[in-house]
Amino acid sequence: MQLNPNYQTIASNDLRQFAISVFKYIGCSDLDSELAADVLLKADLRGIDSHGVARLSGYVRLWEKGRINAKPNVKVIRQTTSTATIDGDAGLGLVVAPRAMELAIEKGKNCGTGWVAVGNSNHFGIAAYHAMKALEFDMIGYALTNASPLVAPTFSKERMLGTNPICYAIPAGMYEPVVIDMATSSAANGKLEIAQRKNAPVPEGWIQTKLGGITTDANGLKLGGALLPLGSDKDRGSHKGYGLGAMVDIFSGVLSGANFGPWVPPFVSFLDVQPNLPGKGLGHFLGAIQVDGFSDVDIFKNNMDLWIERFKNAEPINESQKVIIPGEPEAQFMKIRIADGIPLIDAVVQDLKQLSINFKLEHPF
């Protein structure tokens, strides 16, 4: 247990080049390698350390197990004017989801909104990468994905849902866009890991024990417990977090032909995929909504600026902590880390170094 992990700070472009070399090594095309690296780096730049290069070796292990196809033939298997379903051919979600989002944006330009369900895919990194693509076109972006079952619905002992995130990216005028990117559990797994490293207890309401009891042990999940839905318990509305996680699962999994609920294949390669699966891989659901389909873009952006200003200036409980606009902290991280580089904890540096040794790749560490 490392109480004060050491950090090493790496320039984001060096880290990107290293990630590209890893994806190329496993057989991805040059373009796909760059795309996948960009998705991971966006997480590191935005301060979502759990979803960046810290996961690189996780993707590699899934490839080693034959669960990721480095040269997928991504196909549109069904479509209408505003909708499509894509089969990701077991490709990296980091590559499949951006393709799907391109299609959603194209459809959105054509008829006001575009919606793409993606099946037979893998973990797609941070939802915000995909949703934020829409912003360049004055569109609102939307991204959902299901994930390895870790969350117990209200009243359940069993893990039935992933942390199933929901993301909305909404353009503004003079301010940064509003980006809501949230797990539908009360705490993301990344936060648990931080508590585990510090050997610190976690708040009541993050996890339950194997028997469904209350615990503040940060290792509760490893001991067979489960994450709790947003709301934490029935009294405080955990059935709502469960409902949102269910919605994400149904849109991402059931609508797309992917797996759903407890059948979603685990991200960690040491857990086997279950037999007799109802679908293929895991699934995403992506959307692009033309602001211009509803409102003058200028009027909308002016009112978004007014919205942001009014919420920033809401009377705070403590003068020292103002109300935060969703996406504001991540945008601040991004500015700092583009300039100063990305701090990686020692465990991640060692993991990436090992990868570079195994694959005989140059590395910046």
Place this chain on the structure above:
Amino acid sequence: MQLNPNYQTIASNDLRQFAISVFKYIGCSDLDSELAADVLLKADLRGIDSHGVARLSGYVRLWEKGRINAKPNVKVIRQTTSTATIDGDAGLGLVVAPRAMELAIEKGKNCGTGWVAVGNSNHFGIAAYHAMKALEFDMIGYALTNASPLVAPTFSKERMLGTNPICYAIPAGMYEPVVIDMATSSAANGKLEIAQRKNAPVPEGWIQTKLGGITTDANGLKLGGALLPLGSDKDRGSHKGYGLGAMVDIFSGVLSGANFGPWVPPFVSFLDVQPNLPGKGLGHFLGAIQVDGFSDVDIFKNNMDLWIERFKNAEPINESQKVIIPGEPEAQFMKIRIADGIPLIDAVVQDLKQLSINFKLEHPF
């Protein structure tokens, strides 16, 4: 304070006829009166007592104040193939929202999905009424609305958002549809009212005091406090509930040209509308998504049945309480209340009787 309120049970059709007569009295057309009564009755039948005929006199008082137009000229003011924006002309949300949902369904039939932002409207009853309309056409229905500011964002002393509900209605095969209809606050106002009537404390995490402190006083909201976002506090993810409430506000208010945030006009007629509003009335956002746009309808419904069965049979923490499918309790209420009538507490009966006396209307009480 009434500890054991008496109930009177009224046949739903009698209650519907009474509601129709009230809407006719204030000047609504025959069709609009029936529609508005149907929306209210659906809440009573589904067991959402706070949103049914208990609110009838509230709508009347808004009409008396000149804030509701009984003969609105509902207009489409902008549209694309898959989107539209509607101006509700200050009509009852109970009438405007169903019209908007019809348009969303029509667009959805035509191009896979239909999305309608509604501005210049009023309270639209339960979100589920509108979203569930899509089910008849093998569509997934979606409904959002903003509402009177009662919820304080994380770190805010001020009330900035309504309880801003999110509703998804998803068709299944042999089972009832999955209907997720949830406020984005940790507790709905209706639940507070029940605690107030019982003079009982509420769980920590429902409300904060006027200064932003913790309280379990059910009257905390009346004393100037605020409801808390889903998640209850920062540690347990209240920034996520705040983010969801913000999303609902932006789609319903900013996109439609309605008011948003703290400017949303209050439902209670004794509070005045603020000066210098940025928009008109309050807003909704409605959607209809063709299942067939993504998947064979039969395959989807079979997999939804599998989803429902698997979740119903998740291993429960206590054998006596199985996992609940979203919408299941409301569907059970509906069966019972169609057969046995709708129980109204004495305060509501007295309120409706007074209405019948004032307007010289026949009544079933």
